[in-house]
Amino acid sequence: MIELKGITRTYMIGGTSQTILHGIDLKVEDGEFLGIIGPSGSGKSTLMNIIGLLDRPTTGQYFLQDEDVAQLDDDRRSIIRNQFIGFVFQMFFLLPRLTALENVMLPLSYRGVPEAKAKEMSMQMLERVEMAYRADHKPSALSGGQQQRVAIARALVGDPKVILADEPTGALDSKTSQDVMNLFMKLQQEEKKTVVLITHDMKIADQCKRHIEVQDGRLVQETSVGDQ
Amino acid sequence: MIELKGITRTYMIGGTSQTILHGIDLKVEDGEFLGIIGPSGSGKSTLMNIIGLLDRPTTGQYFLQDEDVAQLDDDRRSIIRNQFIGFVFQMFFLLPRLTALENVMLPLSYRGVPEAKAKEMSMQMLERVEMAYRADHKPSALSGGQQQRVAIARALVGDPKVILADEPTGALDSKTSQDVMNLFMKLQQEEKKTVVLITHDMKIADQCKRHIEVQDGRLVQETSVGDQ
Ligand SMILES: Nc1ncnc2c1ncn2[C@@H]1O[C@H](COP(=O)(O)OP(=O)(O)OP(=O)(O)O)[C@@H](O)[C@H]1O
Ligand SMILES: Nc1ncnc2c1ncn2[C@@H]1O[C@H](COP(=O)(O)OP(=O)(O)OP(=O)(O)O)[C@@H](O)[C@H]1O
Numbered sequence: 069m070i071e072l073k074g075i076t077r078t079y080m081i082g083g084t085s086q087t088i089l090h091g092i093d094l095k096v097e098d099g100e101f102l103g104i105i106g107p108s109g110s111g112k113s114t115l116m117n118i119i120g121l122l123d124r125p126t127t128g129q130y131f132l133q134d135e136d137v138a139q140l141d142d143d144r145r146s147i148i149r150n151q152f153i154g155f156v157f158q159m160f161f162l163l164p165r166l167t168a169l170e171n172v173m174l175p176l177s178y179r180g181v182p183e184a185k186a187k188e189m190s191m192q193m194l195e196r197v198e199m200a201y202r203a204d205h206k207p208s209a210l211s212g213g214q215q216q217r218v219a220i221a222r223a224l225v226g227d228p229k230v231i232l233a234d235e236p237t238g239a240l241d242s243k244t245s246q247d248v249m250n251l252f253m254k255l256q257q258e259e260k261k262t263v264v265l266i267t268h269d270m271k272i273a274d275q276c277k278r279h280i281e282v283q284d285g286r287l288v289q290e291t292s293v294g295d296q
Numbered sequence: 297m298i299e300l301k302g303i304t305r306t307y308m309i310g311g312t313s314q315t316i317l318h319g320i321d322l323k324v325e326d327g328e329f330l331g332i333i334g335p336s337g338s339g340k341s342t343l344m345n346i347i348g349l350l351d352r353p354t355t356g357q358y359f360l361q362d363e364d365v366a367q368l369d370d371d372r373r374s375i376i377r378n379q380f381i382g383f384v385f386q387m388f389f390l391l392p393r394l395t396a397l398e399n400v401m402l403p404l405s406y407r408g409v410p411e412a413k414a415k416e417m418s419m420q421m422l423e424r425v426e427m428a429y430r431a432d433h434k435p436s437a438l439s440g441g442q443q444q445r446v447a448i449a450r451a452l453v454g455d456p457k458v459i460l461a462d463e464p465t466g467a468l469d470s471k472t473s474q475d476v477m478n479l480f481m482k483l484q485q486e487e488k489k490t491v492v493l494i495t496h497d498m499k500i501a502d503q504c505k506r507h508i509e510v511q512d513g514r515l516v517q518e519t520s521v522g523d524q
């Protein structure tokens with residue numbers, strides 16, 4: 069489903085070049101549940117943004133369903149992203165002038181889903197993350213963990229094949245974190261979705277069937293549940 | 297040092313009134329290390345914003361060093377806040393057009409500290425959170441955990457008497473989280489600072505000498521290390 073070969077990412081900053089990802093090779097099968105761990109600043113979000121077609125690698129190939137998507141034009145990548153991928157951002161990136169409900173409806177409106185249908189699907193998804201009672205609040209009138217859950221609802225509402233979640237429980241208490249984890253696991257087990265999630269929480273990482281560790285922009289170790 | 301009596305906070309939203317904090321009484325002694333826990337949306341940040349003079353209670357009294365500060369005018373509250381309080385925001389709130397270093401220097405420039413001195417103090421504080429190597433990056437060129445550490449450095453650079461930290465390790469891996477916790481504990485033990493920190497991480501909460509729990513806008517339980 070997802071295959072990265074020799075992925076590097078380099079930034080130019082203040083005239084010098086900084087390499088953030090150094091030749092990453094990674095294969096994620098359909099229906100897998102992969103956890104990504106690693107120290108702050110190691111390159112996890114950068115890697116996730118490349119997988120999510122939000123950023124281009126500097127060198128390397130990225131095969132999504134056997135098509136090399138790294139070098140497609142922006143429009144093509146946007147279409148693929150909107151169809152296939154649900155992304156929960158580390159910084160949420162909710163639109164400040166829209167309510168929680170309107171934020172969740174956004175991916176559906178890009179696809180041309182009629183408003184009444186989009187509203188119904190979005191309220192259902194907000195229910196699943198226990199945020200329906202705040203549907204009419206704008207992000208500034210939501211707590212940190214409430215914003216995170218709205219971002220999760222928005223990532224899932226379009227029924228994506230691949231769910232990419234960048235620290236989706238970072239702002240949540242342990243009960244709500246587990247509810248979110250249960251939701252992801254249900255989607256992977258019952259609907260065969262592929263889930264890749266970045267986390268700093270070992271309680272969450274240990275529930276991922278497989279996890280990989282990033283350090284200084286390289287993949288350093290793999291753990292599968294079978295190994296422990 | 298800090299005493300809240302009968303603090304309530306109500307918002308008007310869409311024509312109806314929602315009460316977020318219901319009659320909170322809380323005393324925090326000088327030099328205490330207090331942890332605040334509780335479910336997402338329970339009112340922790342709202343409570344912290346009132347303690348940090350960023351928000352006014354709807355009713356109730358707030359004595360800071362025996363002065364009722366709840367009803368002082370905005371200018372007076374700003375001055376007190378800048379002198380006494382260092383605040384680590386749950387959402388960081390770094391200024392996007394300034395570098396990490398410039399963001400940390402900001403509280404010092406409000407106090408009229410000369411630039412060369414402000415720069416030196418800020419680089420030292422960035423060293424303490426291991427962020428000196430990214431001093432010249434703007435927030436968009438920093439990882440989530442790096443932004444959080446810059447926000448911590450900015451809260452501490454002015455040597456405040458009271459440190460209020462809203463989920464200061466939410467974006468950090470466990471080693472970096474413990475480094476931050478060690479820094480707060482050092483400041484409290486060696487420099488007698490008062491620390492109030494909100495956390496979802498029980499490993500962090502258990503290191504606070506005392507912790508209180510918020511549920512639905514009320515304080516429901518107190519735990520001191522002595523009770524366990
Ligand atoms: N636009 C940019 N220009 C230069 N460097 C950048 C840019 N964006 C990110 N970086 C650097 O890339 C490195 C990796 O960032 P990334 O966001 O991938 O880390 P991360 O592993 O997700 O960290 P965290 O756990 O703190 O979220 C960091 O050192 C960061 O400073
Ligand atoms: N401007 C506002 N108008 C109306 N309701 C608000 C506003 N700001 C916050 N709220 C509500 O107040 C409640 C408490 O929010 P608060 O940010 O204090 O929660 P919290 O305990 O910090 O949660 P978290 O752990 O998710 O950060 C939430 O239900 C939120 O929706």
Ligand SMILES: [Mg+2]
Pocket residue numbers: 112113114158234439440441
């Ligand atoms: Mg990250």
Ligand SMILES: [Mg+2]
Pocket residue numbers: 211212213340341342386462
């Ligand atoms: Mg909060």
